[in-house]
Amino acid sequence: MAVEVKMPQLGLTMEEGTVSKWIKKEGDTVKVGDILVEITTDKLTSEVASEEEGTLIKIVAEEGTDVPVKGILAYIGQAGEVVGGTAPAVAPQVAPAPKKDGKTKIAVIGGGPGGYVAAIRAAQLGAEVTLIEKNKLGGTCLNVGCIPTKVLLHSAEALAEAKEMAELGIHVEVKGVDWNKVQAKKNAVTNQLVSGVSGLMKANKIKVIEGVASFASKDTLAVTKKDGSKENLTFDKIIIAAGSVPAVPPIPGVKENANCVDSTGALSFDTIPKSLLVIGGGVIGIELATAYSRFGTEVTVVEAMDKLLPMMDGELTAQLRKMMETRGIKIMTDAKVQSVEGVVAGTKVNVEVGGKVEAFTAEKVLVAVGRRTDTEALNLDAVGITHDRGRISVNDKMETSVANVYAIGDCLGKVMLAHVASAQGEIAAENALGEDVNYDGTTNPSCVYTDPEFAGVGLTEDKAKELGIEYQVGKFPLMANGKSLIMNGGVGMIKFIIGKEYKEVLGVHILGPRATDLIGECALAIGLEATVEDIIATIHAHPTVTEAVREAALAAEKRAIHIPNK
Numbered sequence: 053m054a055v056e057v058k059m060p061q062l063g064l065t066m067e068e069g070t071v072s073k074w075i076k077k078e079g080d081t082v083k084v085g086d087i088l089v090e091i092t093t094d095k096l097t098s099e100v101a102s103e104e105e106g107t108l109i110k111i112v113a114e115e116g117t118d119v120p121v122k123g124i125l126a127y128i129g130q131a132g133e134v135v136g137g138t139a140p141a142v143a144p145q146v147a148p149a150p151k152k153d154g155k156t157k158i159a160v161i162g163g164g165p166g167g168y169v170a171a172i173r174a175a176q177l178g179a180e181v182t183l184i185e186k187n188k189l190g191g192t193c194l195n196v197g198c199i200p201t202k203v204l205l206h207s208a209e210a211l212a213e214a215k216e217m218a219e220l221g222i223h224v225e226v227k228g229v230d231w232n233k234v235q236a237k238k239n240a241v242t243n244q245l246v247s248g249v250s251g252l253m254k255a256n257k258i259k260v261i262e263g264v265a266s267f268a269s270k271d272t273l274a275v276t277k278k279d280g281s282k283e284n285l286t287f288d289k290i291i292i293a294a295g296s297v298p299a300v301p302p303i304p305g306v307k308e309n310a311n312c313v314d315s316t317g318a319l320s321f322d323t324i325p326k327s328l329l330v331i332g333g334g335v336i337g338i339e340l341a342t343a344y345s346r347f348g349t350e351v352t353v354v355e356a357m358d359k360l361l362p363m364m365d366g367e368l369t370a371q372l373r374k375m376m377e378t379r380g381i382k383i384m385t386d387a388k389v390q391s392v393e394g395v396v397a398g399t400k401v402n403v404e405v406g407g408k409v410e411a412f413t414a415e416k417v418l419v420a421v422g423r424r425t426d427t428e429a430l431n432l433d434a435v436g437i438t439h440d441r442g443r444i445s446v447n448d449k450m451e452t453s454v455a456n457v458y459a460i461g462d463c464l465g466k467v468m469l470a471h472v473a474s475a476q477g478e479i480a481a482e483n484a485l486g487e488d489v490n491y492d493g494t495t496n497p498s499c500v501y502t503d504p505e506f507a508g509v510g511l512t513e514d515k516a517k518e519l520g521i522e523y524q525v526g527k528f529p530l531m532a533n534g535k536s537l538i539m540n541g542g543v544g545m546i547k548f549i550i551g552k553e554y555k556e557v558l559g560v561h562i563l564g565p566r567a568t569d570l571i572g573e574c575a576l577a578i579g580l581e582a583t584v585e586d587i588i589a590t591i592h593a594h595p596t597v598t599e600a601v602r603e604a605a606l607a608a609e610k611r612a613i614h615i616p617n618k
């Protein structure tokens with residue numbers, strides 16, 4: 053009985069491949085492991101080896117044919133055996149619509165990393181762009197998100213390093229923290245970046261209107277400007293990038309209590325709190341817990357789920373939790389806040405944990421239980437833009453249910469990350485200007501700026517298991533990496549998830565110094581459908597932490613040099 057030779061999936065993003073060259077011809081005898089055919093994708097060339105012994109009785113996909121993953125390439129069987137079938141060819145790409153000649157009028161609602169990037173890309177493609185922002189250019193990211201948190205984390209890390217300088221043979225006297233200066237630095241960095249975005253708007257001839265936009269019709273926005281005046285403006289295309297705001301949980305007492313703050317409040321405390329209880333062990337909770345604990349605050353984290361950072365690799369998350377606990381952060385998982393009450397010392401938080409209700413008192417409470425889309429003012433229903441409780445629905449082209457209206461970033465209520473918003477912004481602008489491109493989040497890294505940093509891309513081990521993918525794991529502890537040892541005493545680990553059959557990189561997870569930078573190489577590997585061999589074949593500089601990336605790849609093949617292979 054003849055067996056099929058199928059187009060392999062050489063990477064997470066691969067959907068089809070082209071048969072570039074048949075090494076074996078019809079009638080040739082083949083052994084297991086013999087190279088049959090060379091396949092190319094838009095990213096790489098790879099060889100397909102035979103998994104059977106017999107005769108190559110029929111080539112179904114001739115050279116030059118595009119074949120989808122798992123499509124039939126050929127049959128191997130007994131000489132003389134007859135089989136049928138042809139390879140299903142991939143439908144030709146729809147030719148992109150011709151670009152207009154530079155006069156398409158585009159509106160972008162919101163000037164965050166989604167909106168301002170979309171506006172710039174649209175201007176690059178020749179559109180006449182108007183950006184409407186109700187608050188400050190830069191959105192959440194520059195004003196109350198990514199950037200200000202990282203400034204606090206940087207100061208906190210500098211303080212921790214200064215305290216540990218003696219170990220490096222350097223004696224410094226740490227006199228304390230000048231909180232006003234920390235805040236001033238945070239504001240200066242933020243302002244510099246916001247004015248940089250304003251400069252980019254001018255350089256790209258983008259008209260910025262300060263005001264709130266709302267749909268008056270499918271192509272007209274009612275804009276209420278900062279000075280109170282109102283104007284209806286009509287556009288050819290509209291990109292919604294309205295972002296998100298902190299979610300307030302229905303916990304009794306939270307709303308009324310002035311000591312309960314969201315992330316925006318926690319970035320601008322008047323003084324460093326003596327104690328802080330964090331509701332929510334997600335990204336915001338963990339980053340701010342890390343910063344304040346470094347500044348000397350007594351920190352308690354209460355997380356409803358059974359682990360912190362649910363989207364990150366579980367094994368490394370457990371390691372991070374231990375490290376945080378060793379530094380004195382109290383962490384409770386499977387714990388539910390019942391209510392919050394004002395008391396003289398600050399706030400009493402009643403937490404149900406292990407079947408009992410325990411009371412914790414803290415000067416401040418950070419509520420970080422997720423964010424909700426900021427789409428109420430947009431009047432979506434009136435123009436028929438489909439959404440799910442404010443989360444705007446789009447396809448891969450970032451098109452909403454209404455023609456010529458696109459939506460990107462946090463206001464979709466899915467992956468709320470600045471780099472995702474920006475990537476989607478470019479896609480929306482390109483499609484609005486006649487191109488035909490799709491958003492693909494496969495290479496999207498998740499980064500948490502803890503100490504050490506934590507980053508991941510692709511599948512976690514849990515996800516690979518859930519999907520029933522056969523995988524192998526390579527782990528390399530950073531204790532065995534020279535540069536990590538110098539930088540942080542060798543704390544952390546790199547973990548590769550590799551497909552068992554084709555050895556493609558499925559996921560990489562890093563807990564260690566510079567993890568958030570190292571993950572770039574791994575995202576590229578996934579995007580290029582690289583195999584573990586591609587990582588291994590790349591020479592990594594010494595002494596760097598990147599060497600450990602290669603070592604973890606080697607470990608997946610039981611070839612690690614600097615640790616014993618199990």
Ligand code: FAD
Binds near residue numbers: 186194265463
């Ligand atoms: P936003 O940045 O929220 O921008 C939306 C803009 O639209 C806002 O300026 C808003 O004023 C404006 N707007 C809304 N409605 C209207 C309207 N009707 N008319 C006019 N204007 C309107 N992400 C990362 O990738 N890395 C990080 O390290 C990171 N750290 C974070 C830390 C914190 C504390 C927080 C809160 C978030 C963090 N994020 C981080 C998430 C990141 O900030 C968001 O994913 C990102 O800002 C989303 O970009 P956006 O353009 O979709 O929306």
Ligand code: NAI
Binds near residue numbers: 333336339501
């Ligand atoms: P999150 O979704 O990351 O985490 C919220 C956490 O709160 C979850 O673990 C959830 O289980 C928990 N929770 C929910 N209700 C609870 C309750 N009643 N009691 C206890 N725990 C409860 O949301 P977070 O941290 O607010 O951040 C919002 C978004 O901002 C993130 O999803 C992320 O996209 C973005 N962000 C990204 C950062 C980065 O990339 N480094 C940094 C900070 C934020």
